[in-house]
Amino acid sequence: MEHSTFLIADDIIYSILIMLRVKSLIRFQYVSKSWKNIIDDKIFRKVHHDRSKSSSSSKKSFLFATIDGVYEFRPFENPQVILIRQKFPLKRFQHVPTLGSCDGMVLLKSHLGYKSFALWNPYSNEYRIYECPYVKTYSCSTPHACGFCYDPYADDYKVILIYRSFYAVYSLIRNSWEKKSSVHVKELNVRSWDCSPGINTENRVFWSIEWKIHQLVGRNSKIIYFDVKSDELKELPKPDFIRENNQLYRLTSLKGCVGLFGGIISSKTFDVWIMEQHEWKLSLTVTCIHYVLCGPFVKNSVILVDATNHDEILFHIRTAESQYCAIYDLEHRFVKQINMFTNLRYYMVPIFSESLYFPKIDKKRKRLS
Incomplete structure (x- = not known):
């Protein structure tokens, strides 16, 4: 009977915790060992993540990178208020710009290495460092552009790096790379020192391309986007009002x-x-x-x-x-x-959902139909 009561109590605690914002979960994990076990559980974090992502009442915030390497969360309603302060665990990623965000995670690029990038959940402080295998070790080749988005067909997250003659797609769940070619990247200048972040929306990433990739669109520009279903770069017809x-x-x-x-x-x-x-x-x-x-x-x-x-x-x-x-x-x-x-x-990037979730590697994961 006592065992049954304990299970009911845990269920009640679970149902309460799953409704809370991340800031409260971080604080409540120190209440007791049982609460911490619930909050640290990967299934709990995934359920909380999915609920936060789909909730119409989910509050927006943005990540504010300060000069001393500390990242601050500030609410949209009052940007002068600091919700959470966090520092990236590795020093080489503490003074770098954020190149995009998706579902509470952010993409960072190291100034010290042209190949080094990091995916980081600032709430849980979990991260993964990765390097593009198609760039030579001592190469000074910086991607012309990058993107970070969710793939609902595979329940996966993907990073896109666009170089001069190819682009590379990284799967966060499978921890694997794929090298791709596209007619669009052939139009770029030979060398790039700027890595332009894309616009992530509707599970796609958008850029503008002319002689370089950026976010500005003029008469001679083309709008391209990354299609997560096919892993291809495609062209979006330019609007008639830009003539x-x-x-x-x-x-x-x-x-x-x-x-x-x-x-x-x-x-x-x-x-x-x-x-x-x-x-x-x-x-x-x-x-x-x-x-x-x-x-x-x-x-x-x-x-x-x-x-x-x-x-x-x-x-x-x-x-x-x-x-x-x-x-x-x-x-x-x-x-x-x-x-x-x-x-x-200072650098800023919007965060549209709060989450403690960070995807684990699963090389056996199959693409959903």
Whole structure:
């Protein structure tokens, strides 16, 4: 009878813990050994991860990399508040930019080695270091672009590295690499020193390509994306509204869809477009923040968090002299500037779900149909 009571108690504790945010789970794992065992269990973490990912009430935050190598979680509602502070366990990844995020995990690139990357869950502090096997040991070849996304067909996570003559796909679950070729990468310059992060949305990663890969889209650009089902780089037809040389747009993610914001370079306003049901739709027109013209604003701004669950859009504006965040209220068309930077070496990346989950290697995993 006592044993039965203990099982019921554990079930109740489990059902309560599974509903909590990660910050609370981290604190509660020190309550008792039994609570820690529940929270550390890989099945519990996977269930909590899936629930957080699918929840419409899941709160958004962003990861803020400071100059001293510490990463801070700050909520979208009040970016000046620090939720959690964490430092990467290895020193060589403590002062590096974040190149993307997916389901609470982030992709980091080491400054010390052109081949070295890390996947890290800042909440649980679990990580994995990996190197692309198709790049020579002493090569100074930096990928032109990178991406990180979830593959729902295989319940896997994939990293994409795009080089001059090929691209490589890494499977996190199987811990394996695959070298691929594409007509798109043949158009790139011979050498690249910048690794452009892609826009991860709808289980795809998007980039713009002309003579280099980036996120800016003009008349002569092509939009390409990584298709997780086929592991291929494909081309997305360019929107009809981009037809003049004096137009400039930037790729982004809005309301869970791929989007573009920009317009005529000399304009004092910019348009926000979203692709829904395979069609580009004009979402809104916004006056450029702080009266900057459209061209400079698009070049220097990134949308960190969109209005999927809120009536606000969070912009990160970064120039040669300064950087700051601005929250745009969609309903009242009001802009609020947030000054929380004291150094240009800070980096930011949005985190759209909280999780303690970190995938384990399973080489026997089969692709789902």
